[in-house]
Amino acid sequence: MSNIFENIKLKLDEKYGDNENYHSLSRILPYFKPYLNRTILALGLAIPIGALDAVIALSLKPYMDIVMLNKQMSSPWYIPLLIVIFTTIQGTFNYLATYMNDWVGGRVTNDLKIDLYQKLMHQSSFFFDKQTSGKILKAYNNDADKSCSGLLTNMKTCISRLFSSLSLIGVLFYNSWQLAIIAVFVLTCAMIPLMKMKSAIKDVYNKSEGENAKVLTTYNEAFSGNKIIAAYNLYELKQTQFAKLIHAVFGLRMKITQHVGWLSPMMHIIVSIGIGAVIGLGSYLIVKGKLSAGQFVSFITALIMLYTPIKGLGNNAKSMTTCLCAMERVVSKLDKVPGIKDSKTSIDFPKFEEKISFENVNFHYIKGKPVLNNISFEVQKSETIALVGNSGGGKTTIVNLLPRFYKIKGGDIKIDGVSINDIKLNSLRDNIAIVFQDNFLFEGTIRENIMLGNLNASKEQLEKAIKNSYLEDFIASLEKGLDTQIGERGVLLSGGQKQRIGIARAFLKNAPILILDEATSALDNQAEHIVQQAIDNLMKDRTVFVIAHRLSTIQNANRIAVINKGNLVELGKHDELLNIPNGEYKKLYDMQFG
Numbered sequence: 001m002s003n004i005f006e007n008i009k010l011k012l013d014e015k016y017g018d019n020e021n022y023h024s025l026s027r028i029l030p031y032f033k034p035y036l037n038r039t040i041l042a043l044g045l046a047i048p049i050g051a052l053d054a055v056i057a058l059s060l061k062p063y064m065d066i067v068m069l070n071k072q073m074s075s076p077w078y079i080p081l082l083i084v085i086f087t088t089i090q091g092t093f094n095y096l097a098t099y100m101n102d103w104v105g106g107r108v109t110n111d112l113k114i115d116l117y118q119k120l121m122h123q124s125s126f127f128f129d130k131q132t133s134g135k136i137l138k139a140y141n142n143d144a145d146k147s148c149s150g151l152l153t154n155m156k157t158c159i160s161r162l163f164s165s166l167s168l169i170g171v172l173f174y175n176s177w178q179l180a181i182i183a184v185f186v187l188t189c190a191m192i193p194l195m196k197m198k199s200a201i202k203d204v205y206n207k208s209e210g211e212n213a214k215v216l217t218t219y220n221e222a223f224s225g226n227k228i229i230a231a232y233n234l235y236e237l238k239q240t241q242f243a244k245l246i247h248a249v250f251g252l253r254m255k256i257t258q259h260v261g262w263l264s265p266m267m268h269i270i271v272s273i274g275i276g277a278v279i280g281l282g283s284y285l286i287v288k289g290k291l292s293a294g295q296f297v298s299f300i301t302a303l304i305m306l307y308t309p310i311k312g313l314g315n316n317a318k319s320m321t322t323c324l325c326a327m328e329r330v331v332s333k334l335d336k337v338p339g340i341k342d343s344k345t346s347i348d349f350p351k352f353e354e355k356i357s358f359e360n361v362n363f364h365y366i367k368g369k370p371v372l373n374n375i376s377f378e379v380q381k382s383e384t385i386a387l388v389g390n391s392g393g394g395k396t397t398i399v400n401l402l403p404r405f406y407k408i409k410g411g412d413i414k415i416d417g418v419s420i421n422d423i424k425l426n427s428l429r430d431n432i433a434i435v436f437q438d439n440f441l442f443e444g445t446i447r448e449n450i451m452l453g454n455l456n457a458s459k460e461q462l463e464k465a466i467k468n469s470y471l472e473d474f475i476a477s478l479e480k481g482l483d484t485q486i487g488e489r490g491v492l493l494s495g496g497q498k499q500r501i502g503i504a505r506a507f508l509k510n511a512p513i514l515i516l517d518e519a520t521s522a523l524d525n526q527a528e529h530i531v532q533q534a535i536d537n538l539m540k541d542r543t544v545f546v547i548a549h550r551l552s553t554i555q556n557a558n559r560i561a562v563i564n565k566g567n568l569v570e571l572g573k574h575d576e577l578l579n580i581p582n583g584e585y586k587k588l589y590d591m592q593f594g
Contacts, residue, residue, distance in 0.1 A: 024327040027334055028147060031108045039152070042100035045093045046156045050164030052090040056083055057171045057302035101156050105149035112148055116140045116333055124339035125405040126365070134217030138209060139333055143326040150323030158320075164305075171302040175295040176285065179278050183303055186274030190267055204259065205325050208252035215249060218242055224489075271307040278303060340404050342424050349427040350418045352512050355380050356402070356543065357417075362410030363397055371397050373566045374411070381512075384544040386554035388588060389563040395547045398563065399515045402545070403432045433511040435535070437518035439502030441490030446475065447482035449490075449501055453508030465507035468537040469500045470530050496531055503534045514542045520553060528553075551592055560585060 032039045059082060120140050165187075172180035222229065222238065229238060282299065285291035356379045363372040372394045379385050387395040401408055404420055413420045420428055433453070441449050450465065451457060457465075466472055474497060478484045490498045499519060506514065519535060520528045532553060548554045555574045562570035562577070562584045569584050570577055577585035 024324065024331045027331045028112070028151065028327055031111050031148070032104065032152075034111075035104045035107055038100055038104050042097055042104055042152065043155060043159055045097035045100070046159035047163045049090055049093050049097060050160040050162065051167040052086050052093075053164040053305055054167035054171045054302065055086040057168060057298050057305055058174070059083055059298075097156060101152050102149075105152045108152075109144055109148040112144045112330065113141065116144060116330070119333060119336060119338075122338045122341075123336075124407070125400065126339055126407075129365070132213065132217040133220040134213035134215065135210075137216050138213040139329060143209075143330050146323055146326035147330045150319065151327065154320045154323055168302045168306040172299055172306070175299040175302070176282070176291055178285065179282055179291075179299055182277050182281065183274055183306070186270060186277070187306070190270045204252055204255045205322065206329075208249060208256065209325075209329075211245065211249045211252060214245055215242075218245060274307065275300075275303060340407055340425065343422070346422060346424045347418070347427075349423055349431045350416050352415060352431070352543075353381060354416045356513070357414045358398070358411070359414065360411035361398070361401065361408060361413060363394075363401060363406065364409055371566050375563075375566075375568050376411075377561060377568060377571055379543060379545070380558075381543055382541060383558045384539060384546060384556075386546040386548060386557035386560045387563055388548060388551065388554065388560060388585065389569075390565075390588075391549075393563045394566045395563050396517055399434075399517060399545050399547060402513070402515065403429050403434070431511050432513045432515065433506040433509045434515040434517065435499070435502050435506050435519045435538070439498055439505075441486055441493070441498055441501060443486075443488045445480075445483045445485055446478075446501060449486065450482075450504045450508060453505035454510070457508045461508060465504040468507055469504035469534045471497075471500050471504055474500070496528075499531045500534055503531070503538055506538055512542060514539060514544045516544065516546045516548075518547055518549065520548075520550065551589055562588075 117140065120136065169180065169184060172183055218238075218241070229235065278300070282291060282296050286293065286296055358375050358377050361372055361375040362370065364370045375394075375398060377385075387398060389395055397406070400406055402413060402420065404425060408421070415423070442452070447462075450462065453465070454461070466475065475481050475484075486492050490501070493501070503519075516535060516539075520531050546554050546557060554560060557574070559571060559573060560577055561568055564584055570580065577583055578589060580586060
């Protein structure tokens with residue numbers, strides 16, 4: 001079965017490889033491969049479900065001719081029983097098909113979401129800088145639901161209706177080929193407008209999804225920024241902005257309705273023309289004796305059963321278009337290549353024994369607007385270097401390039417002569433610990449958040465990290481200790497407590513290179529004192545990059561680099577820099593200490 005699947009795919013790739021819809025389907029269908037038997041069963045059951053529609057229409061011919069006209073009960077007594085039996089079988093198959101459809105669709109959706117999440121996690125920081133939380137949720141979660149479950153549901157519906165149509169058309173021709181030709185011609189006319197459905201609403205639909213993503217972002221901002229909203233009395237402003245967004249979504253939805261809504265009424269008109277033509281010609285054939293009453297009733301029943309779902313094809317086409325558009329967006333995410341990835345020749349992190357070299361490093365976020373200009377300096381092993389300067393000068397960008405959060409635009413960064421671009425990404429980051437200004441804590445317990453530094457850490461290592469981070473007294477004061485829940489983003493903790501948990505996490509990682517990015521700048525004096533003691537413990541025997549605005553925290557650094565407007569303007573010890581007349585460091589120092 002697997003080989004057949006592969007051979008069919010290869011042949012289809014050769015023929016339809018350039019088609020957008022086919023490309024989307026070819027990327028999604030392999031997710032059904034592990035569940036191929038169940039998928040075939042789910043779709044295969046749609047065949048008898050559709051085909052059995054013809055039973056009722058076909059059974060009416062002998063019933064009308066024998067019972068209604070000839071008033072005889074001997075021959076067709078079994079017809080009502082057969083109708084009940086076949087309807088029961090059809091209902092059972094329908095339940096099984098729905099169950100299998102939901103099971104396969106759910107499993108495939110899960111697999112797809114796992115792959116999408118993996119893709120998301122491996123995107124560069126530059127990718128996340130350009131996204132909103134709403135867009136991420138729509139693209140990596142909601143679209144996966146629509147594409148997989150929607151695909152199987154629509155395929156089941158299409159197969160069921162296809163075989164229902166074929167069987168009912170068979171009944172039509174069985175009863176009267178003349179009337180059948182009219183019915184099929186009308187059916188063909190009704191199907192033509194559906195062919196251009198996707199192209200008509202694709203752009204509007206994608207724009208609508210973009211606005212829906214903004215709605216999700218607004219909800220997330222209301223959650224995360226609730227204190228700012230309350231503090232500045234932004235209720236009316238935010239409500240006005242949200243209402244404007246909701247109205248925009250409504251407008252786009254109505255545009256889709258304008259493109260699609262006319263289909264159903266048009267189908268009704270076309271179908272009524274077909275039924276009218278059939279009744280007119282059928283009456284003539286009955287009068288001429290070329291068609292029995294039973295045949296005519298059977299034909300009309302089959303025709304109505306055939307045309308009834310056709311009248312609702314506009315909504316079905318809209319659903320299928322929604323599915324295909326979502327699928328295209330999902331496939332674009334699956335095909336997206338991470339901005340930063342390993343090369344085929346990447347090596348493990350070298351044995352760090354000498355120095356880290358920044359060699360003429362250039363960087364920009366927006367082309368034509370440089371952030372770093374030919375930055376060059378060296379940091380010896382176990383040395384602490386502080387990066388200071390005015391806000392927006394490029395300090396954080398420098399340390400973000402070291403773990404390759406962003407791709408260097410020019411120059412290089414080397415560790416013992418090995419370019420960081422030649423080091424495996426995971427291996428590089430395993431050897432760098434970072435404590436940010438606002439350490440992100442995940443929903444869960446204190447223990448779980450600290451253990452992220454080393455999931456295999458022993459109890460003794462965990463206790464040592466807690467002790468060195470000055471968390472012992474705080475944890476002892478909690479009823480559940482390490483197993484205390486901290487809430488989403490650690491909202492139940494103070495800033496100093498969150499920082500110390502971040503420091504304990506870095507202790508467990510025990511990496512030779514440490515980055516401290518404004519680790520104490522958001523704390524009050526008392527919290528800063530405790531956190532600084534924990535940081536002093538963390539810095540021992542490590543190569544440290546410190547970013548700080550408070551110069552009092554970095555005076556003991558081995559060297560201080562002054563970064564101003566993307567340029568390295570001064571480099572030296574604290575005392576050396578203070579002795580430079582009109583030096584940039586001296587200006588910063590005088591501003592802080594008068």
